[in-house]
Amino acid sequence: MAATGKHLSGQEVAKHNSRDSCWIIVHGNVYDVTEFLDDHPGGSKIILKYAGKDATQEYDPIHPPDAITNNLPPERHLGPVDPETVQKVEVKVTDEEKARQQRVAARPPLDEILNLHDFEAIARQVMPEKAWAYYSSAADDEITNRENHAAYHRIWFRPRVLRNVTKVDWSTTILGHRSSMPVYITATALGKLGHPDGELNLTRAAAKHGVIQMIPTLASCSFDEIVDAARPDQVQFLQLYVNKDRNITKRIVQHAERRGIKGLFITVDAPQLGRREKDMRMKFEAEDPSEVTKSGSDGVDRSQGAARAISSFIDPGLEWADIDWFKSITRMPLILKGVQCWEDALLAYDAGLAGVVLSNHGGRQLDFARSGIEILVEVVSKLGEKRGLKFPNEKFQLYVDGGVRRATDILKAIALGATAVGIGRPFLYAFSSYGLEGVDKALQILHDEFEMNLRLLGAPTIKDVVPEMVDASNISSHGSAIPGDKLYESNYEIMQHARLREVKPKL
Ligand SMILES: Cc1cc2nc3c(=O)[nH]c(=O)nc-3n(C[C@H](O)[C@H](O)[C@H](O)COP(=O)(O)O)c2cc1C
Incomplete structure (x- = not known):
């Protein structure tokens, strides 16, 4: 049945409430998803829960608004529903949710937020549990996640004195574009899990502060919404997960280029998503245990939390030979995100790419992968030795991300040869707790920290932050002054172990 221009009634939709005929309502429109059930990356069960009903509330945080129209053939778009006739989906407010709301009301004012930690x-206290689990989780024992920040504790400063630091300037250029600081907002998926405006919080704060946002392939807002929300001269990059279907990838890349995206960051550290057990445990707790290990008809395991569910399209067959194809479909600068040793950085340089992000995906992929800052030291040294390169380098730029929480962390990376660093979770936590004002405040904190620390380092500009200003001789010793687990005790959670299911007493 195709759309007729007439409104369907809620009662009619409600009849299609089974696997044999499954209609759902999203944003006031009715869709026949019967044939799509087994292809849904998040599994059929969650759709069937809303069969014959309005699924908008569940749909919104996890999908861009156009996901359903892009994935269903037009004949399955059945047209608008008469809102008066739709039965409201009852959202039960649990005691846990009430307690969370109370904690939200008890947030300290932003003036009392002093740093990104x-x-x-x-x-952690005010986010819904599922969202916190997705954002904060990392792979396996979360050792790399802890190491990412701890590694910065092994680098110490050698400041200079008696330099005129009346005026200090921490602006720079990234891929040739002005940035008010050597920082960009890195790509993080599913922004609406933390706040209804999702990634738009980042776009707006980035505009205000003159920093660059990297848009994720798996944003909750649509790519076009995020680009439309930017100011006309605002610079944005795109993070790309490469689809097994290269036509889809080509379409995404060329559309991004037409929309004015200034750099393509191809994620290369995720041929399979890491096991993020905190996220996976949420799934066990949220769903019927008898269903969670079932696979769909395509063999995709639906049991592994939000992350795995949304990423089954990523191509594990991506290889160096594909780089030429990317060059043939776009003129945007190409950067590999997730390089983890000098050998691959050298291959990227020799392949004529614009740079690499030395990153382990925020500890969410291979546990015991080294921190980006440690890899930076190795890459700068070896690319100097092998190709005579000096960093920072305009032609081949090095970026670092993971565990960056302070301007001092950033200045260490700059001193060691990075052009800029990416920051992920702190901005997610900022908007999840305080919306746009939170991200605004987070960026303001970094500005304030830059001003003070540049003065204390004796470096009036970013160009004056040189290798001689840091002692990184212990960077590979993998010990730290403050063990990561003890830092801001509440921030790193103790790992959980398997738990007994709740046993219902026999009557
Ligand atoms: C919740 C979350 C989602 C992420 N999603 C993506 C993604 O979709 N694509 C990607 O390349 N990296 C993704 N990353 C990795 C970040 O781009 C970045 O490498 C990492 O967050 C940096 O570490 P930090 O969070 O400690 O700053 C994600 C990270 C987090 C925390």
Whole structure:
């Protein structure tokens, strides 16, 4: 049945409430998803829960608004529903949710947030459990996640004195574009899990502060919404997960280029998503245990939390030979995101790419992968030795991400040869706790920290932050002054172990 221009009634939709005929309502429109059930990356069960009903509330945080229209053939778009006739989906407010709302009301005012760690401590208490699990989780024992920040504790400063630091300037250029600081907002998926405006919080704060946002392939807002929300001269990059269907990838890339995206960051550290057990445990707790290990008809395991569910399209067959194809479909600068040793950085340089992000995906992929900052030291040294390169380098730029929480962390990376660093979770935690104002405050904190630390380092500009200003001789010793687990005790959670299911007493 195709759309007729007439409104369907809620009663009619409600009849299609089974696997044999499954209609759902999203944003006031009715869709026949019967044939799509087994292809849904998140599994059929969650759709069937809303069969014959309005699924908008569940749909919104996890999908861009156009996901359903892009994935269903037009004949399955059945047309608008008469809103008066739709039965409201009853959302049960649990005691847990009431307690969370109370914690939200008890957030400290933003004036009392002094550093980026503070956002994490608040977010942990005020975010819905599932969202916290997705954002904060990392792979396996989360050792790399802890190491990412701890590695910065092994680098110490050698400041200079008696330099005129009346005026200090921490602006720079990234891929030739102005940035008010050597920082960009890195790509993080599913922004609406943390806040109804999702990634748009980042777009707006980035505009205000003159920093660059990297848009994720798996944003909750649509790509076009995010680009439309930017100011005309605002620079944005795109993070790309490469689809097994290269036509889809080509369409995404060329559309991004037409929309003015200034750099394509191809994620290369995720041929399979890491096991993020905190996220996976949420799934066990949220769903019927008898269903969670079932696979769909395509063999995709639906049991592994939000992350795995949304990423089954990523191509594990991506290889160096594909780089030429990317060059043939776009003129955007190409950067590999997730390079983890000098050998691959050298291959990227020799392949004529614009740069690499030395990153382990925020500890969410291979546990015991080294921190980006440690890899930076190795890459700068070896690319100097093998190709005579000096960093920072305009032609081949090095970026670092993972565990960056302070301007001092960033200045260490700059001193060691990075052009800029990416920051992920702190901005997610900022908008999950305080919306746009939170991200605004987070960026303001970084500005304030830059101003003070540049003065204390004796470096009036970013160009004056040189290798001689840091002692990184212990970077590979893999010990730290403050063990990561003890840092801001509340921020790193103790790992959970398997738990007994709740046993119902026999009557
Ligand atoms: C919740 C979350 C989602 C992420 N989603 C993506 C993604 O879709 N694509 C990607 O390349 N990296 C993704 N990343 C990795 C980040 O781009 C970045 O490498 C990492 O967050 C940096 O570490 P930090 O969070 O400690 O700053 C994600 C990270 C987090 C925390």
